[in-house]
Amino acid sequence: MHKKSVRGRILLLITFTLLSLVFLLPSLPVWNSLPPGVKKVLPDGAISLGLDLRGGMSVTLQVMEEKAISGTLTEIVAGLSEKGVHAEVQGTSITASFDTPAKKKEVLDYIASRAPFMKKTQETSGTLTLSLSEAEAARIRKHAMTQAIEVIRNRIDQFGVSEPVIEQQGRDRILIQLPGVTDPERAMALIGRTARLEFKLADDSTDPALYISGKTPLPPGDEILYGNASARSGGSRIPYLLKSVPLMGGDTISDARVAFGQFNEPYVSLTFNSTGAKLFDRITKDHVKERLAIVLDKTVYSAPVIQEEISGGQAQITGSFSLKEAKDLAIVLRSGALPAPVRILQNVTVGPSLGKDSIRAGLHATLIALLLVLAFMAVYYRLSGVVADFALMLNMLFLLGAMAALHATLTLPGIAGVILTVGMGVDSNVLIFERIREELRAGKPVRSSIDSGYDKAFLTIVDSHVTTLITAIILFIFGTGPIKGFAVTLTVGIAINLFTSLAGTRIVFDLLARRSKLERLSI
Secondary structure, three states, rough: OOHHHHHHHHHHEEEEEHOOOOOOOHHHHHHHHOOHHHHHHHOOOEEEEOHHHOOEEEEEEEEEEHHHHHHHHHHHHHHHOOOOOEEEEEOOOOEEEOOOOHHHHHHHHHHHHHHOOEEEEEEEOOOEEEOOOHHHHHHHHHHHHHHHHHHHHHHHHHHOOOOOOOHHHHHHHEEEEHHHHHHHHHHHHHOOOOOOOEEEEEEEOOOOHHHHHOOHHHHHHOEEEEEEEHOOHHHOOOOOEEEOOOOOHHHHEEEEEEEOOOOOEEEEEEOOHHHHHHHHHHHHHHHOEEEEEEEOOEEEEEEOEEEOOOOEEEEEEOOOOOHHHHHHHHHHHHHHOOOOEEEEEEEEEEOOOHHHHHHHHEEEEEEEEHHHHHHHHHHHHHHHHHHHHHHHHHHHHHHHHHHHHOOOOOOHHHHHHHHHHHHHHHHHHHHHHHHHHHHHHHOHHHHHHHHHHHHHHHHHHHHHHHHHHHHHHHHHHOOOHHHEEEEHHHHHHHHHHHHHHHHHHHHHHHHHHHHHOOOOOOO
């Protein structure tokens, strides 16, 4: 029975070794020289390098959720204003004024059809107060966060970053890590842009310059926005007097691509979905000879005169674009608008050279730690120390193979986890060897001393590994980014340590005991 047990453990050890080598192959330089047929058979997941080793950027954004709520309320106010009802936002409530019962009914009918989540909380002579429930406000906040993550993910995917990390932190924060990014400013502009596209009618009945100073009140339902074309040429920005209620938004866009005009100037060509195409057709039909402003993030890009009905569901955004600016604009329009503005809380860029220095330093630290441990064990415990060194080498191989199989990302804290795993492996072997020494000093035979040493050290080793595992799990649950990488490496290392410490070295001693009577043990 004992022989079968040893044979089974040897087969298990060989299996783990071969599997580790197979999974580790894609991470080794020899992978590139393998024939394509061999690569198809083998797993292709390599250990990827984290931001601190590969270089790139790490950004923490705060989604301004309250802006999503105020934006919802502002849209309701704009709709009421279009019906000739004066209303204003106050926190999470709207106060609407009316002078006749008919106007009051009109307000209530509009709310019932367009904003049923608004509830009447107060009514006085000539005013209605409509409030947003806490449940609806919480739903808007949650939706804003979910949609923001989805939009940012779409933008990053189209930007072409491989292996990005995009995850929620807390209630209103998003952690974004982009390894290998070479143009952080462009990436930041893509990520943080709200990209709210609106089509608004221009009010050409009066000169916008009359209202710029603020002394003359704006006509009801109008607003002043500025263009950016003249600003690019160094002149003053052109003011536009526009209707505040948009005729349509960017949510009806199905595609946005860069195209070129007759003078080879880039512009963005928009394609609407079926709903947007019908709406755009009707708008251009109803407002021939009027100017339709294309507004992106409160900036007017163009305000052409509608010469005729435009069917076919296409429009253009023109301006003084460079090719790169036009491409980025097309990306954000295809990806959709952020539901609320975002604030940059932290923006850290790691250069490629710093990443290489970190890799070099991490490898040196790991090799030095491993060599010192191997030398100490061989000198202090002699032949038994060499057996422990063999187990440590297997430990490292299994750990790296497991990380490759899990497609784990290696970070500097992850390298620290590898070094800690080496230390824990040594600690386990020291406990076992000292127990064996105690049994030998007590005069027990070598075979019996080995069995007693492993049996008595077993619970201590398991206890120490379990307590460390609990810490690693807590770090993984509550940590972020590099801390999670450390926790993953440590967790995998703990499991492998238990196997190599209790089974790896034991196999060697069992083989020695089977082949000879082992009257003395070099320990």
